Ligand SMILES: NC(=O)C1=CN([C@@H]2O[C@H](COP(=O)(O)OP(=O)(O)OC[C@H]3O[C@@H](n4cnc5c(N)ncnc54)[C@H](OP(=O)(O)O)[C@@H]3O)[C@@H](O)[C@H]2O)C=CC1
């Protein structure tokens with residue numbers, strides 16, 4: 030089985046290089062690859078690359094993930110998050126290949142407090158979420174073999190994420206204001222990559238498993254509680270931390286203005302994923318502790 034991985038150096042892409050290696054013959058690309066085009070902004074290059082490689086599985090871990098910047102760079106965000114995945118879906122269908130793709134909690138408006146199911150209505154609060162939703166829709170419209178995993182609050186030892194931002198700020202500043210009314214589950218790139226490998230094996234044998242699945246760690250937290258969890262672990266591990274525990278302040282969303290609006294409720298229900306693929310998803314704290322142990 031030939032697997033094509035796009036976005037190999039992102040948080041999830043890096044872990045997929047590990048988890049997909051034993052699943053099939055892996056060809057991993059990024060935007061700067063030279064043998065084959067791995068640039069999602071080059072649509073004709075992408076098509077030519079897929080026709081040359083003729084993969085059995087395409088895993089797209091590339092995305093425009095700068096949430097605030099997407100508000101002012103909509104065209105680039107849409108090209109990478111929507112148009113290119115649509116082109117990949119078309120090419121995958123032509124080759125009868127399985128397309129695996131990732132989406133986000135930011136497709137939901139964030140109202141209420143119930144965990145969202147895959148069938149719940151979508152209403153993205155920002156342009157990143159809007160373009161990610163358009164990507165989902167273009168893939169589904171092809172009706173080829175596909176898996177779309179919506180995840181949230183992704184972190185990894187390698188790459189940029191909220192936990193690493195907090196470690197940096199805790200060393201530099203003596204006070205922090207952190208939003209305490211946005212709820213969700215930090216989800217490790219390792220978990221996403223491991224579940225992806227498992228689901229690919231099942232879906233290749235059983236294409237009717239195609240569809241949309243929520244994939245997040247178990248439990249929930251807020252950005253504030255998550256920040257405290259990370260900073261206190263780092264302090265206990267002996268990392269030099271400048272900020273006092275009492276000077277990490279919980280604030281409402283209204284007190285932390287950003288260009289992009291974020292949902293208050295990012296909880297995702299994973300029942301469909303767990304039942305379909307016989308999976309157990311670990312509590313979010315386990316993965317974050319592992320990541321901290323690795324980087325501290
Ligand atoms: N990060 C998060 O918190 C969340 C992410 N997701 C989704 O999960 C998936 C993986 O995200 P994650 O690993 O965190 O993202 P990262 O931001 O870590 O990685 C994204 C990768 O996409 C690449 N990329 C951007 N533009 C292009 C392009 N034009 N051509 C090729 N590659 C490109 C980047 O490479 P380069 O730097 O070289 O441009 C980067 O390596 C994405 O679909 C994302 O939308 C969902 C929910 C939460």
Ligand SMILES: Cc1cn([C@H]2C[C@H](O)[C@@H](COP(=O)(O)OP(=O)(O)O[C@H]3O[C@@H](C)C(=O)[C@@H](O)[C@H]3O)O2)c(=O)[nH]c1=O
Pocket residue numbers: 094095096132133134135180181182183190191194205206207208211252285287291
């Ligand atoms: C730096 C900082 C952020 N915040 C808030 C802003 C925001 O609401 C929240 C997280 O900030 P970030 O910029 O890391 O989050 P953001 O980039 O919005 O993270 C999102 O990325 C995309 C790709 C996704 O798909 C989402 O699931 C989610 O992970 O924390 C504070 O309250 N205080 C701070 O000092």
Ligand SMILES: [Mg+2]
Pocket residue numbers: 094095096
């Ligand atoms: Mg971000």
